[in-house]
Amino acid sequence: MAHVGDAGARDVRLLSTARRGVQRFAVSHEGTVFAHVEVGRARPTLRTVGVSPAADREGSLPAAAWPTASADRAAAARWADHHVAVLTVARVDLAEGAGDRAREALEAVGLHLAEAGARRLDVRVPAADPVAGWLRGAGWMQGAVGASMVASHSLGYPWSHPKEPSGTASRRSGRLPQPVRRLGRRLATMRPAQVPELAQIAAAEVGAAVRLRYAPGPPRVHPVDGAPPGTFPFAVTRYRTIRTALDLVPPDLRSTRFVDIGCGDGRVLREAIDRGWSSVHGRELEAALGDRARAAIGGHGTVEVGDGLVAPLPDDTGVVYLNNPFQIDGLTRLAALLAGSLARRPRPLVVIYINPRGVGPLAAEGFALVQCTPAFSLLTFASG
Numbered sequence: 001m002a003h004v005g006d007a008g009a010r011d012v013r014l015l016s017t018a019r020r021g022v023q024r025f026a027v028s029h030e031g032t033v034f035a036h037v038e039v040g041r042a043r044p045t046l047r048t049v050g051v052s053p054a055a056d057r058e059g060s061l062p063a064a065a066w067p068t069a070s071a072d073r074a075a076a077a078r079w080a081d082h083h084v085a086v087l088t089v090a091r092v093d094l095a096e097g098a099g100d101r102a103r104e105a106l107e108a109v110g111l112h113l114a115e116a117g118a119r120r121l122d123v124r125v126p127a128a129d130p131v132a133g134w135l136r137g138a139g140w141m142q143g144a145v146g147a148s149m150v151a152s153h154s155l156g157y158p159w160s161h162p163k164e165p166s167g168t169a170s171r172r173s174g175r176l177p178q179p180v181r182r183l184g185r186r187l188a189t190m191r192p193a194q195v196p197e198l199a200q201i202a203a204a205e206v207g208a209a210v211r212l213r214y215a216p217g218p219p220r221v222h223p224v225d226g227a228p229p230g231t232f233p234f235a236v237t238r239y240r241t242i243r244t245a246l247d248l249v250p251p252d253l254r255s256t257r258f259v260d261i262g263c264g265d266g267r268v269l270r271e272a273i274d275r276g277w278s279s280v281h282g283r284e285l286e287a288a289l290g291d292r293a294r295a296a297i298g299g300h301g302t303v304e305v306g307d308g309l310v311a312p313l314p315d316d317t318g319v320v321y322l323n324n325p326f327q328i329d330g331l332t333r334l335a336a337l338l339a340g341s342l343a344r345r346p347r348p349l350v351v352i353y354i355n356p357r358g359v360g361p362l363a364a365e366g367f368a369l370v371q372c373t374p375a376f377s378l379l380t381f382a383s384g
């Protein structure tokens, strides 16, 4: 499993698992316990003990790269997330003199939880609490939700089929079939005002599934012949996921080029056009899919057939979309292309990564994680 962040050599000991799955940990360094942390599936506001008022707020992203409005929308979406692999910190007790080590303690507990299947640790804290200022840095995402800050720490990838973290709630829901659990989580986050849009999305999904079912050619369960090692075969992004991800992209980036590496049948490029991007570009290994993508976008952009990780990226690219086209080696090649383009022309750039395998190669090139959900992660170039 790919980990995010490194909490160093901290020792984390599980002290107890209470009813409703709340776990209590002791975190120590060189034999001295400096924090106790409580984590569970419920969504409380954090209680902190032993925190001094001086807050260090360094580490936030430049506004051009990730505006506050996008950060806040992203945080609200995370807080509405009921995935079994998301856990919440309920309480942190810091020993005397350990006042600013809350982040260190949570990152250490996070490494421990990641081994047990957790993928994200959320903290909701009153905006004025000094802890809100500390929970920033690599692998952390922060945004306002009402009068609180929601800070989330990404624990690892991939999200597909993680072990379910232990706890009574997940053990109970674990007895239900997977589709029923997924439906339950969706219903829990649904608002009545969303029903018309969801109905429209469901109709688009059914239409696309029928078109795909009767499309000429063999079913694509293998990558095209001659694909680079580590290539995944064609599969579509769900319309709801595409729209949720595109809605988070800062509006200014709609005037830049939208690039889908591994664009498949072009549905994502079409959605980007419908959402206001005037210039789109797709790259696809499989020629028949490339033809369909060209037909899907009409004259609104270009589609190239072949390995999309060879030619440089256009320097007016502002959004790069990936739906799990390749293993981490492919991502490393893409990160090098991105770094080349950003060195030629520094600018804000967002990567939308659906069903990611890991984000290490992008982080190594200066990208910061700004959203991390079961379906996708978003990264933005931090020094723009």
Ligand SMILES: C[S@@+](CC[C@H](N)C(=O)[O-])C[C@H]1O[C@@H](n2cnc3c(N)ncnc32)[C@H](O)[C@@H]1O
Pocket: 223, 224, 228, 231, 232, 233, 234, 235, 236, 237, 260, 261, 262, 263, 264, 265, 266, 267, 268, 283, 284, 285, 286, 289, 306, 307, 308, 309, 322, 323, 324, 325, 326, 330
């Ligand atoms: C999971 S599909 C995603 C299709 C589309 N982007 C979507 O989300 O609906 C991934 C696609 O990436 C293509 N692909 C994989 N590696 C590629 C590469 N190096 N260059 C271009 N296309 C690639 C595959 O052929 C496949 O069609």
